[in-house]
Amino acid sequence: MPDKIIPEKILYSVTGIFDHPDEIINAAEQAEKAGYKKYDINTSYPVHGMSTAMRIGPSKLSYIALVFGLSGTTLALLFMWYVSSWDYPMVIGGKPYFSLPAFIPITFEVTVLLASIMTVVAMLFIFFKLPNNSHPLHDTDYMKMVSSDRFGISIQASDPLFDEVKVKDFLQNLGAHHITPIYFDESEISVKNTVFEPKFIGFLLAVFFATAGFTYFSLNYILAWGPFNWMWNQHKLNPQKRSELFSDGFGMRMPVEGTVARGYMPYLYKGNQAAASKYMINPLLPTKEVLSMGQQKFVTFCSPCHGYLAKGDSRLRGQFPNPPSLHSEKVRNYQDGDIYHIITEGQNTMPSYAKQITREERWAIILYLRALQRSQNAKETDIK
Amino acid sequence: MNPNDSTENFAKNISMQEPIKLPGSINITGWILLIIGVLAIAISFFVDRERSSFNLLIMLMFLLSIGLGSLFLVALEYVAGAVWSTPVRRVSEFLSSSLIFLPVVAIILIFNMHDLYHWTHSEYVQSDKILSQKTPYLNYVFFIIRVAFFIGIWLLFYFLIIKNSRKQDKTGEQVLTKRNTNLSAAFIPIFALTITFASVDWMMSLEPHWYSTIFGVYYFSGTVLAALASATLIIVLLRQKGYFPVKLLQDHLYSLGALMFAFINFWAYIAFSQYMLIWYANIPEETSWMLQRWTGSWKFVSIGLIIVHFIVPYFALLSQPAKMNPKRLIIMSIWILFAHIYDLYWIIMPTYSRDGAVFGWMELVFPVALVGLIIVLFSYKLRNNNLVPIGDPKLERGINFRL
Numbered sequence: 001m002p003d004k005i006i007p008e009k010i011l012y013s014v015t016g017i018f019d020h021p022d023e024i025i026n027a028a029e030q031a032e033k034a035g036y037k038k039y040d041i042n043t044s045y046p047v048h049g050m051s052t053a054m055r056i057g058p059s060k061l062s063y064i065a066l067v068f069g070l071s072g073t074t075l076a077l078l079f080m081w082y083v084s085s086w087d088y089p090m091v092i093g094g095k096p097y098f099s100l101p102a103f104i105p106i107t108f109e110v111t112v113l114l115a116s117i118m119t120v121v122a123m124l125f126i127f128f129k130l131p132n133n134s135h136p137l138h139d140t141d142y143m144k145m146v147s148s149d150r151f152g153i154s155i156q157a158s159d160p161l162f163d164e165v166k167v168k169d170f171l172q173n174l175g176a177h178h179i180t181p182i183y184f185d186e187s188e189i190s191v192k193n194t195v196f197e198p199k200f201i202g203f204l205l206a207v208f209f210a211t212a213g214f215t216y217f218s219l220n221y222i223l224a225w226g227p228f229n230w231m232w233n234q235h236k237l238n239p240q241k242r243s244e245l246f247s248d249g250f251g252m253r254m255p256v257e258g259t260v261a262r263g264y265m266p267y268l269y270k271g272n273q274a275a276a277s278k279y280m281i282n283p284l285l286p287t288k289e290v291l292s293m294g295q296q297k298f299v300t301f302c303s304p305c306h307g308y309l310a311k312g313d314s315r316l317r318g319q320f321p322n323p324p325s326l327h328s329e330k331v332r333n334y335q336d337g338d339i340y341h342i343i344t345e346g347q348n349t350m351p352s353y354a355k356q357i358t359r360e361e362r363w364a365i366i367l368y369l370r371a372l373q374r375s376q377n378a379k380e381t382d383i384k
Numbered sequence: 385m386n387p388n389d390s391t392e393n394f395a396k397n398i399s400m401q402e403p404i405k406l407p408g409s410i411n412i413t414g415w416i417l418l419i420i421g422v423l424a425i426a427i428s429f430f431v432d433r434e435r436s437s438f439n440l441l442i443m444l445m446f447l448l449s450i451g452l453g454s455l456f457l458v459a460l461e462y463v464a465g466a467v468w469s470t471p472v473r474r475v476s477e478f479l480s481s482s483l484i485f486l487p488v489v490a491i492i493l494i495f496n497m498h499d500l501y502h503w504t505h506s507e508y509v510q511s512d513k514i515l516s517q518k519t520p521y522l523n524y525v526f527f528i529i530r531v532a533f534f535i536g537i538w539l540l541f542y543f544l545i546i547k548n549s550r551k552q553d554k555t556g557e558q559v560l561t562k563r564n565t566n567l568s569a570a571f572i573p574i575f576a577l578t579i580t581f582a583s584v585d586w587m588m589s590l591e592p593h594w595y596s597t598i599f600g601v602y603y604f605s606g607t608v609l610a611a612l613a614s615a616t617l618i619i620v621l622l623r624q625k626g627y628f629p630v631k632l633l634q635d636h637l638y639s640l641g642a643l644m645f646a647f648i649n650f651w652a653y654i655a656f657s658q659y660m661l662i663w664y665a666n667i668p669e670e671t672s673w674m675l676q677r678w679t680g681s682w683k684f685v686s687i688g689l690i691i692v693h694f695i696v697p698y699f700a701l702l703s704q705p706a707k708m709n710p711k712r713l714i715i716m717s718i719w720i721l722f723a724h725i726y727d728l729y730w731i732i733m734p735t736y737s738r739d740g741a742v743f744g745w746m747e748l749v750f751p752v753a754l755v756g757l758i759i760v761l762f763s764y765k766l767r768n769n770n771l772v773p774i775g776d777p778k779l780e781r782g783i784n785f786r787l
Contacts, residue, residue, distance in 0.1 A: 062704070
């Protein structure tokens with residue numbers, strides 16, 4: 001191939017073409033034997049045994065996979081430890097905060113993900129030198145041939161043993177044809193990284209501000225225009241707005257003093273057990289429904305401390321002062337009003353249950369408790 | 385290498401070579417191990433029949449792993465159309481002949497089923513609601529029918545596939561490869577079902593209340609690993625001593641190492657899946673099996689299983705050079721075979737000794753007999769067969785295989 005040697009062009013390499021894969025393997029072995037270090041083989045498909053012939057050691061890429069894989073393992077475990085046992089500890093499925101078996105699938109996924117993504121990224125940016133997309137061999141007849149059905153070797157001028165005449169002879173002796181020197185432009189090696197050029201950065205900033213500005217404008221103004229504002233203005237008082245109707249500007253009115261909300265009847269005998277005992281009567285009858293409601297509420301609220309049979313044999317025994325048995329002489333002689341009062345206001349360490357148990361439920365519990373007491377201290381007539 | 389070399393000349397070159405003769409000492413060692421092992425097994429049955437039955441069950445499952453797993457590897461090569469494994473396929477074929485001894489061990493075990501399986505105690509089953517519901521499946525007659533049926537199917541496929549492969553050595557007909565491919569394609573789904581049911585029958589029913597739907601796959605992963613490890617061990621040893629009639633390159637060793645590495649991961653994946661689902665759901669009827677393996681000294685056996693069966697072989701075979709290093713492959717093959725016995729011990733023995741692990745001379749003599757049996761079997765097969773399938777049309781491509 002005739003070549004015009006243009007003065008400002010620099011010699012990159014001398015290339016030769018072979019027709020058979022065995023020849024290219026031989027060429028690689030001979031180049032290695034001749035002591036060339038900077039040469040490359042271009043084939044249109046992977047030729048088996050090439051890495052041995054070129055004496056290429058194992059790829060360093062695997063170390064990148066290892067390092068990022070291990071980072072993925074560590075990061076995933078740290079993240080899950082931080083999220084689920086440090087920052088916001090939450091019991092899930094009754095497992096400990098840091099439960100390794102549950103974390104292993106995610107750790108495995110993150111390990112594989114990070115290792116594979118970073119291997120590809122490292123391959124592109126470190127080994128392929130990605131932002132640089134030009135190579136002296138591009139757009140040459142050599143590249144056209146080796147990317148269709150030929151096998152090529154390219155011995156670079158930067159090799160310490162390089163001598164154009166000797167290399168040409170060397171390739172000739174190996175049986176190569178199309179032995180061609182490859183030149184490249186000065187401009188090709190002085191390619192600057194265009195990512196940091198002021199023009200490019202300015203362009204990015206302009207795109208950024210334009211996008212952000214348009215988004216802000218459309219969300220805050222355009223949506224309030226024309227047909228988009230259906231149902232926007234309604235005849236009601238919007239939150240954070242001043243009422244025009246009332247002189248104090250509040251849209252909500254305070255209830256009249258002394259108003260009692262439904263179901264929130266105040267307790268008449270606050271701090272006065274004697275009066276409660278004297279004036280209050282159980283309004284419920286010991287029917288089956290009432291007793292089963294009482295039993296349900298007793299089991300939920302009373303039994304944790306007093307025990308299922310109200311004997312004071314609680315499930316929480318030992319963690320709190322032991323609650324009294326409800327079968328004592330004293331409790332058996334209580335009026336219903338006394339018990340009602342104690343449930344409502346609490347006694348000693350027992351807190352008020354007024355919030356959890358409605359009035360009707362309190363009376364039902366009392367009826368159930370009476371039945372329990374009767375079961376433990378039955379009267380003679382009950383036996384019959 | 386001359387690209388015009390025809391396959392016929394090629395095969396003739398190999399078959400003209402001297403038949404491979406292993407040193408007689410290997411065969412004698414095999415016989416000594418086998419005889420000592422069988423005698424010791426007989427003694428141990430007199431000493432402690434129950435414990436020996438459990439150990440014999442481990443031996444049965446290990447024999448099944450090697451025999452059926454090797455047959456699976458052979459079938460896999462045919463179905464996948466693999467060429468790299470053709471020069472070494474005979475090793476797996478020889479190993480799969482251990483299936484012939486399966487009925488002997490199975491019959492001894494069937495006579496000792498009362499010691500092994502709780503569900504054979506009819507008075508116990510009657511008082512247990514769950515077990516009495518399982519009786520349509522778990523009963524003597526159906527169990528024996530299944531065992532006979534499975535072993536029959538395996539032996540049938542073994543004889544058919546191996547017969548075709550041997551016949552090809554003489555005739556070199558390509559149609560035999562086609563026939564074996566079809567047989568293998570039929571065998572693999574049958575293999576999947578039978579090995580699942582066999583593992584459920586022999587091992588899972590030791591704890592008849594417990595069930596795990598992944599159990600069959602778990603045993604399968606160990607099976608393939610054991611078959612691969614035993615084949616790799618023999619292949620690399622023969623290659624190192626220079627008995628292999630064809631040149632096996634690092635590419636072949638790498639393929640074996642990579643497959644072993646893959647199945648180590650597969651085993652860990654399945655074992656962990658089984659554990660994690662049981663751990664997460666935390667249902668009493670499932671956790672009992674795991675809790676049994678966490679009582680007393682079984683705890684250390686369980687932790688040891690993770691190290692022996694996964695962590696050590698994983699890191700030993702992780703790097704690329706390690707997968708083609710013959711010395712490393714020999715050590716790891718032996719290691720994995722040990723790990724598989726360890727795994728079977730971990731599955732089976734907790735039913736015998738519930739309070740903690742037991743280990744004694746009885747646990748040692750059964751593997752001795754097994755190793756002896758396999759050595760004797762292999763050297764017998766080697767004397768009467770070609771070590772390389774010389775009639776296989778894929779052989780030349782297999783020898784020239786490059787990664």
